[in-house]
Amino acid sequence: MSQFLEISGLCARIDADGQEKQILRGVDLSIPPGEVHVIMGPNGSGKSTLSYVLAGREDYEVTAGTATFHGQDLLAMEPEERAAAGLFLAFQSPIELPGVNNANFLRTAVNAVRRARGQDELDAVAFLKMAREAAKALSMAPDMLKRNVNVGFSGGEKKRNEVLQMTLLQPTFAILDETDSGLDVDALRIVAEGVNRLRAPTFSALVITHHQKLLDYLVPDRIHVMARGRIILSGGPELARQIDQEGYTKFLAEVA
Amino acid sequence: MNALSKDMSGPLALFANRLNTLAGPERQAAAGALARTGLPDRKSEAWHYTALRALGKQDYAAPPAQVDDGAVRTLLDGVLCAHPAMAGLPRVVFVNGRHAPAFSALPDDVDLAFFAQAPRFGLQAAPDRDPLVALNTALAEDGLYVRVPAGVDGGHVMLVSLGVAGAEPVSFHPRHTVVVEKEAHLRLICVQAGQGAYFHNPVTDIVVEDGATLEHVTVQTEAAQAISLGTLYAHVGHQSVYDSFVLGLGGQLARHEVHARLGATRGVVHVNGAQRLAGQQVGDITSVITHVASDCTSRQTVRNVLDGHARGVFQGKVLVERIAQKTDGYQMNQALLLSPDAEIDAKPELEIYADDVRCSHGATVGALDDDQLFYLRSRGIPEHEARQILIDAFLDEAIALVTDATAQTFCRAVLAARFAGKGDVA
Amino acid sequence: MPAVTQTREAVEKLGQSTYKWGFETDIEMDMAPKGLNEDIIRLISSRKEEPEWMLEWRLAAYKTWQAMTEPKWAKVAYPPIDYQDAHYYAAPRKKPGPKSLDEVDPELLRTYEKLGIPLHEQALLAGVEVPEGERMPVAVDAVFDSVSVATTFRKTLEEAGVIFCPISEAVKEHPDLVRKYLGTVVPAGDNFFSALNSAVFTDGSFVYVPKGVRCPMELSTYFRINAKNTGQFERTLIVVEEGASVSYLEGCTAPMRDENQLHAAVVELVAMDDASIKYSTVQNWYPGDENGRGGIYNFVTKRGACRGARSKISWTQVETGSAITWKYPSCILQGEGSVGEFYSVAVTNNHQQADTGTKMIHLGRNTRSTIIAKTISAGRSDSTYRGLVRVQPKASGARNFTQCDSLLIGDQCGAHTVPYIESRNMNARIEHEATTSKISEDQLFYCRQRGLSEEDAVGLIVNGFCRDVLKELPMEFAVEAQKLLQISLEGSVG
Ligand SMILES: Nc1ncnc2c1ncn2[C@@H]1O[C@H](COP(=O)(O)OP(=O)(O)O)[C@@H](O)[C@H]1O
Numbered sequence A: 001m002s003q004f005l006e007i008s009g010l011c012a013r014i015d016a017d018g019q020e021k022q023i024l025r026g027v028d029l030s031i032p033p034g035e036v037h038v039i040m041g042p043n044g045s046g047k048s049t050l051s052y053v054l055a056g057r058e059d060y061e062v063t064a065g066t067a068t069f070h071g072q073d074l075l076a077m078e079p080e081e082r083a084a085a086g087l088f089l090a091f092q093s094p095i096e097l098p099g100v101n102n103a104n105f106l107r108t109a110v111n112a113v114r115r116a117r118g119q120d121e122l123d124a125v126a127f128l129k130m131a132r133e134a135a136k137a138l139s140m141a142p143d144m145l146k147r148n149v150n151v152g153f154s155g156g157e158k159k160r161n162e163v164l165q166m167t168l169l170q171p172t173f174a175i176l177d178e179t180d181s182g183l184d185v186d187a188l189r190i191v192a193e194g195v196n197r198l199r200a201p202t203f204s205a206l207v208i209t210h211h212q213k214l215l216d217y218l219v220p221d222r223i224h225v226m227a228r229g230r231i232i233l234s235g236g237p238e239l240a241r242q243i244d245q246e247g248y249t250k251f252l253a254e255v256a
Numbered sequence B: 001m002n003a004l005s006k007d008m009s010g011p012l013a014l015f016a017n018r019l020n021t022l023a024g025p026e027r028q029a030a031a032g033a034l035a036r037t038g039l040p041d042r043k044s045e046a047w048h049y050t051a052l053r054a055l056g057k058q059d060y061a062a063p064p065a066q067v068d069d070g071a072v073r074t075l076l077d078g079v080l081c082a083h084p085a086m087a088g089l090p091r092v093v094f095v096n097g098r099h100a101p102a103f104s105a106l107p108d109d110v111d112l113a114f115f116a117q118a119p120r121f122g123l124q125a126a127p128d129r130d131p132l133v134a135l136n137t138a139l140a141e142d143g144l145y146v147r148v149p150a151g152v153d154g155g156h157v158m159l160v161s162l163g164v165a166g167a168e169p170v171s172f173h174p175r176h177t178v179v180v181e182k183e184a185h186l187r188l189i190c191v192q193a194g195q196g197a198y199f200h201n202p203v204t205d206i207v208v209e210d211g212a213t214l215e216h217v218t219v220q221t222e223a224a225q226a227i228s229l230g231t232l233y234a235h236v237g238h239q240s241v242y243d244s245f246v247l248g249l250g251g252q253l254a255r256h257e258v259h260a261r262l263g264a265t266r267g268v269v270h271v272n273g274a275q276r277l278a279g280q281q282v283g284d285i286t287s288v289i290t291h292v293a294s295d296c297t298s299r300q301t302v303r304n305v306l307d308g309h310a311r312g313v314f315q316g317k318v319l320v321e322r323i324a325q326k327t328d329g330y331q332m333n334q335a336l337l338l339s340p341d342a343e344i345d346a347k348p349e350l351e352i353y354a355d356d357v358r359c360s361h362g363a364t365v366g367a368l369d370d371d372q373l374f375y376l377r378s379r380g381i382p383e384h385e386a387r388q389i390l391i392d393a394f395l396d397e398a399i400a401l402v403t404d405a406t407a408q409t410f411c412r413a414v415l416a417a418r419f420a421g422k423g424d425v426a
Numbered sequence C: 001m002p003a004v005t006q007t008r009e010a011v012e013k014l015g016q017s018t019y020k021w022g023f024e025t026d027i028e029m030d031m032a033p034k035g036l037n038e039d040i041i042r043l044i045s046s047r048k049e050e051p052e053w054m055l056e057w058r059l060a061a062y063k064t065w066q067a068m069t070e071p072k073w074a075k076v077a078y079p080p081i082d083y084q085d086a087h088y089y090a091a092p093r094k095k096p097g098p099k100s101l102d103e104v105d106p107e108l109l110r111t112y113e114k115l116g117i118p119l120h121e122q123a124l125l126a127g128v129e130v131p132e133g134e135r136m137p138v139a140v141d142a143v144f145d146s147v148s149v150a151t152t153f154r155k156t157l158e159e160a161g162v163i164f165c166p167i168s169e170a171v172k173e174h175p176d177l178v179r180k181y182l183g184t185v186v187p188a189g190d191n192f193f194s195a196l197n198s199a200v201f202t203d204g205s206f207v208y209v210p211k212g213v214r215c216p217m218e219l220s221t222y223f224r225i226n227a228k229n230t231g232q233f234e235r236t237l238i239v240v241e242e243g244a245s246v247s248y249l250e251g252c253t254a255p256m257r258d259e260n261q262l263h264a265a266v267v268e269l270v271a272m273d274d275a276s277i278k279y280s281t282v283q284n285w286y287p288g289d290e291n292g293r294g295g296i297y298n299f300v301t302k303r304g305a306c307r308g309a310r311s312k313i314s315w316t317q318v319e320t321g322s323a324i325t326w327k328y329p330s331c332i333l334q335g336e337g338s339v340g341e342f343y344s345v346a347v348t349n350n351h352q353q354a355d356t357g358t359k360m361i362h363l364g365r366n367t368r369s370t371i372i373a374k375t376i377s378a379g380r381s382d383s384t385y386r387g388l389v390r391v392q393p394k395a396s397g398a399r400n401f402t403q404c405d406s407l408l409i410g411d412q413c414g415a416h417t418v419p420y421i422e423s424r425n426m427n428a429r430i431e432h433e434a435t436t437s438k439i440s441e442d443q444l445f446y447c448r449q450r451g452l453s454e455e456d457a458v459g460l461i462v463n464g465f466c467r468d469v470l471k472e473l474p475m476e477f478a479v480e481a482q483k484l485l486q487i488s489l490e491g492s493v494g
């Protein structure tokens, strides 16, 4: 089976206040179906940028390299086409949508994606039933569906809302950008269970994290270390434990 | 030119004698424009809240050639003594709109000239659109031209305008020009003061070239019977800063009108102000900030404290042209009414044609905050003192925006001298 | 907009354009010749079988109008209007046939049934707050061009003592009430368009709610300009007595035409002690095509007088239609403790121009007003919020809060905010805030990452932006209004 996500030589930059800033400097990464990969790396190394570029955020200019998803050229697709194709990004800082009712937002998104996948749209009753169950499984207060998207949510509530969206949109590839930061231990377990429920031979995930704790629940297949816009080191699950204990400095020095 | 006099009706008639004997194309064109438009009345949107009835019915004469030096000295001392640092600053003193060398202490690092010797009307003023600018153009006699050469720090310059009038009302119409060349810096402090019944109608043309900074503070303490209607144009270049503040305290009718134009990218304009009025005073702060280039910033905070029968007017328009993407504009006007007969009229206005902008304005009107008052009193502060503290604090937040420390202290000193112990008014 | 829903259902097949209400109804018309003069006014008055005083009133207004000039201060531009080149009276010769508007309410319920959604779920998804308890049915008055064609539920209303009828009928059947209040809130000579309306108004609704009565159902008027080259000059008068209350809905549509048509309505509201009037409008007159051809000129004077203590008048409007909108629903807050509210969404696209806002005139003590105005400009349109808050010397304890937000979609449109704030009372408190921005790229990207198309994402964000206003609408209006917003912005992104 062909690789399911294949990134090669990916370079991207941003125009920040009139200055070109190179962030990704040749990222190579391939994730086979059914696997959970982890990216670790110091702040500012480009982890979030990679996730935004994969999801299609326009501020970033891809200057070299390719990314294919199921053999399709990911970089040529619109953000919503990527979502429909099965890519989901749990944002490091989820965006607030004032005045937009969470339930309505979720249903609109779910139905847009279902339409694009050739599935029937859900009617309001069926959708709300499903959404309430999913929310309950994530121990979310029922009124979170009635509130405006992420407005006035605590950090933990926002992260849970991201996982709720992931559960409902049924992606085949999920990027979780520091979804564990700011969560207490119970919330962390609930979020991890949410991801584990999606695990299947056709589902892969790229998890960006700084902490071993989440990985105890998720049991990743491979760990990659990112620094200065590149993957500088890859290894098995033990690499994460090593980093957790020893920090990044040693690894950065080794490859420098 | 007598043909014009037919059209000089309304308030314009008060200047008819002088307008009918003008030389030079600019002055004649301006007088022609005036004859067509007359002086503005409240039907004109720009003068919706301020009437020129206060100009009265008596003709305004040109100021007499001789002025009482003693009176000038007293007024000037009043200005200079407000704050010890002031006496040491270079200054250019105008009396009734004419340069008074005997009282001036001219600066060294900047280039100076006078309108009386070499008239300059500048390119920004629009006599055909603004009748008060037309009146100035027609009748201007003198004015300051100051230029800070490229790269030079011109330090402080004080421009002191004194009006000294007797029984007969006089009017004077000085025309000033300020040019801060590339990467240069100037701190300009304008002070307006006087005695008697006069009409001060200055027009100031300012150019802040690329990378330059002008910190401009105007302290308006005109005589109680004076009318002061000034118009100021500022062109702001690439990465340059025009940081202005007006403190409006004097006159029976005063209007400070600023037209600032952000003509090149990354310019910054501040048009801040504070006014504190009482009695029958009318004070008007009007501004039009026009963004015609991208990535510029404009900021405006104006605070009004109104007592007695005073009326404060704030009109602030921020115009963002289509090309001016990434504009950041903010405007806030606040008023405190201290008396049942005081009034505030405010019209903050956004006119926006570019989409990628962040513009906002706010306005509040009210009395002193009861909770704050109670809080102070619960700490043992007597009511009148508590009120004074809150009023001072309200104005002081605006004065704190003055970046030039000398000018800031001067503003505080002038305000304190004028209103010491007058908080307990309501 | 129940009437609109119903009518649209009936003629859906015609709507292949983006303006889904552009159908023309084929009805035989009785029309006055083009032009405006005393004879035309006499003709209108006689067709309506009006009493002499009404004719005199019209003629006096006409004289006033002749001496007036069109206002020019609004930020709208249009070619000169030839007031002689329109029909000032047009009426269908017979009723529109079997699809009588009497069926409106069952039809509406069926629509919801078809959706298969329990009402409270529907409300949740729409983000609409519905008060607990029974939903009120809706009584409808439909005005076609110049005359009222159908008023439903009259019997039920009569039993409650509520008068809801075409104003032309009220002039004949309740002359004392009409004479007592007509022109007392908006005098004929108030402005150019109100003078014109007073001279030539042909129909509109009259509502009278007697003391202590809570109107048992929502009242709704559906206005439609149908005939070619007609102006529509409706006149609405709502009087609510002490302790009484009413909620009134107004929907407007017109066919697509190349030329512009004039609409100059006058609405007067009177609220006595403890009375409350809620007036909701979804204005969807034909806005013209994407090149700015055609569309309605909408020059409307709406004003409410809170005459009684603790009375309340609340205006909610969703303005998506018209080529030009000139409209400032206002409140005169005279009664002590009276309350005025103005909630507005104005959307302009293509070449539309809107200059709209409100006036809150605080005369009485402890009067309160709230203004929430949301402006959305797209295409090559221009939209202006213009509002006046005035506190007079006697209005101690008056309060106003104003929030105006503008959203620009695309770089060829304009959005403007022109508030006038005047206070002559030291114990009044006024707060005004305004912002202008575009739709945040972050929000758009977030929605698109979740699979929404750019257009749907814009629709969703715009609806969120307008939520504070939409939630003030009665539920059926709110659901329609949300759809309308989306349709109005079609083609504005990408
Ligand atoms: N929108 C942006 N504007 C300016 N700089 C940015 C922007 N996005 C990312 N960067 C910069 O790119 C670098 C990588 O950021 P990011 O991808 O967020 O790192 P990480 O997620 O690994 O902490 C940082 O130096 C960051 O400041």
Ligand SMILES: [Mg+2]
Binding pocket: A047, A048, A049, A092, A177, A178
């Ligand atoms: Mg990050």
